[in-house]
Amino acid sequence: MNFPVEGHIFKRSKAQLRGFQDADSLTDAYVFLSNNLRLLTASNLSAAVYNQLTDVETETTGLMTYDRATIKPAEGRVAAAHQKLYAPPPHVVPLITIAKQAPIFWRFTTDQPAENWSALDFNDSWWNTEGAGFGNDETPGATVTTKWNTSDIWMRKVFELQVSTFIEPQLLIHHIGDVEIYINGQLVASAPVSASPSPTTQATIKSGLSKAAP
Secondary structure, three states, X not given: OOXXXXXXXXXXXXXXXHOOOOHHHHHHHHHHHHHHXXXXXOOOOOOOOOOOOEOEOOEOOOOEOXXXXXXXXXXXXXXXXXXXXXXXXXXXXXXXXXXXXXXXXXXXXXXXXXXXXXXXXOOOOOOEEEEOOEEOOOOOOOOOOEEOOOOOOEEEEEEEEOOOOXXXXXXXXXXXXXXXXEEOOEEEEEEOOOOOOOOHHHHHOOOEEEEEEO
């Protein structure tokens, strides 16, 4: 996570221009990753390594500047995120079956759909229906059931929730490149991300009929 701090840079490089713009966004991204680690402990993750403690020469991806003068993310928030990693692994209850668990089908199209394609009442009856995951032989780590070789794909799925309250709702997405997730027409998450999931995630995941559209 690249974040150069003015006055504490060993040497300028072009890579530094692609970093975070402020400490708050850096902290948001770090806490987001740390929270994901806690979820992964439920899948038997035993260890994780952050890239580097301090900046090194032109690399500004450390938690501290190269001169050790500044801790870049908010210390209190990082400490609180780390403390959660020492708690017992969370109990994760899947709400929608994923391809690695069992065969699951999605409606999809590779042609640009209408603007309201993510709405709950959108008519997707003319879309194709195939099994997840979608990808090709070069898609790393994926369970590929349906070959997909175009630059873009739009996917929809109807699901019904039997619960109305959630402790910590999360999205598990295996993807390459940009992705946007809509639930009942509302954008609830996007990736690559540099911040925590949108608060609308909890507001839009409700009991009853819903449609997910990545």
